[in-house]
Amino acid sequence: AQKVTQAQTEISVVEKEDVTLDCVYETRDTTYYLFWYKQPPSGELVFLIRRNSFDEQNEISGRYSWNFQKSTSSFNFTITASQVVDSAVYFCALSEYGTSGSRLTFGEGTQLTVNP
Amino acid sequence: DAGVIQSPRHEVTEMGQEVTLRCKPISGHNSLFWYRQTMMRGLELLIYFNNNVPIDDSGMPEDRFSAKMPNASFSTLKIQPSEPRDSAVYFCASSPDPAVGYNEQFFGPGTRLTVL
Numbered sequence: 001a002q003k004v005t006q007a008q009t010e011i012s013v014v015e016k017e018d019v020t021l022d023c024v025y026e027t028r029d030t031t032y033y034l035f036w037y038k039q040p041p042s043g044e045l046v047f048l049i050r051r052n053s054f055d056e057q058n059e060i061s062g063r064y065s066w067n068f069q070k071s072t073s074s075f076n077f078t079i080t081a082s083q084v085v086d087s088a089v090y091f092c093a094l095s096e097y098g099t100s101g102s103r104l105t106f107g108e109g110t111q112l113t114v115n116p
Numbered sequence: 117d118a119g120v121i122q123s124p125r126h127e128v129t130e131m132g133q134e135v136t137l138r139c140k141p142i143s144g145h146n147s148l149f150w151y152r153q154t155m156m157r158g159l160e161l162l163i164y165f166n167n168n169v170p171i172d173d174s175g176m177p178e179d180r181f182s183a184k185m186p187n188a189s190f191s192t193l194k195i196q197p198s199e200p201r202d203s204a205v206y207f208c209a210s211s212p213d214p215a216v217g218y219n220e221q222f223f224g225p226g227t228r229l230t231v232l
Contacts, residue, residue: 033218037223044223103164
C-alpha cells in the first residue's frame with residue numbers, strides 16, 4: 001500500500017528565512033508520480049508541481065525548489081526567502097501508475113506560518 | 117476556463133436531514149474524485165469515477181453516503197441521514213485522463229458542511 005508521511009505538522013519562520021518541508025513516501029511500484037499541493041487560508045487546493053519516478057532532477061521555480069531522492073524515498077520542498085503569502089498548508093501526494101486512474105494518496109500536510 | 121465548480125459552498129443542516137453536494141468537473145476531464153477533509157483525518161478519498169463509472173468507493177465511510185455521476189459534467193455526493201460527525205469540508209476534483217498516473221488533479225473550492 002502507498003503511504004506518504006509529512007513528519008512536520010507545523011513550521012513557523014520569520015519572513016525571508018528559507019524553509020524546507022519534508023516528504024517521505026512508500027510504494028511498491030517502480031513507476032509513480034509525486035505532487036505538491038498548497039492550501040492557503042482561503043481553503044482551495046492548488047497544484048504546485050509533479051515529478052515522475054524516473055526523473056530525479058531537482059527543479060526550481062522562482063523561490064520554490066524541489067529535491068527528489070529515490071534512494072531515501074523523499075521529495076522535499078524548499079521555499080527560499082519566505083514571504084507572508086507563503087503561509088499555507090502544504091500537502092505532498094503520491095500517485096500510482098495504472099489504468100485505474102490517477103488516484104492520489106496525500107500526506108497529513110504541513111502548516112507553514114511565515115511571520116513578518 | 118472555468119475550474120471545478122462545487123455547490124453549495126456552505127451548508128448547515130440538522131442531524132437526520134439529507135444533504136446533497138454537487139460538482140461540475142472541468143470540461144473534457146474524464147476522472148472525478150470526492151474527498152473529505154477534517155482536522156482529525158486529513159484529506160480522505162471517498163470515491164472516484166472514470167468516464168462516469170465508479171472505480172473505487174472503498175473510502176465511503178458507510179451506507180449513509182452515496183455518489184452518482186449521471187453524465188460527464190455532473191456528480192453528486194449524498195448523505196442520508198446526516199450526522200454531526202459528517203461535518204467537514206468536501207472537495208471535488210477532476211483530472212484529464214484516467215489511463216495515466218501523472219495527471220494532476222484540479223480541485224474545486226470545497227463545500228463546508230456543518231451538521232448540528
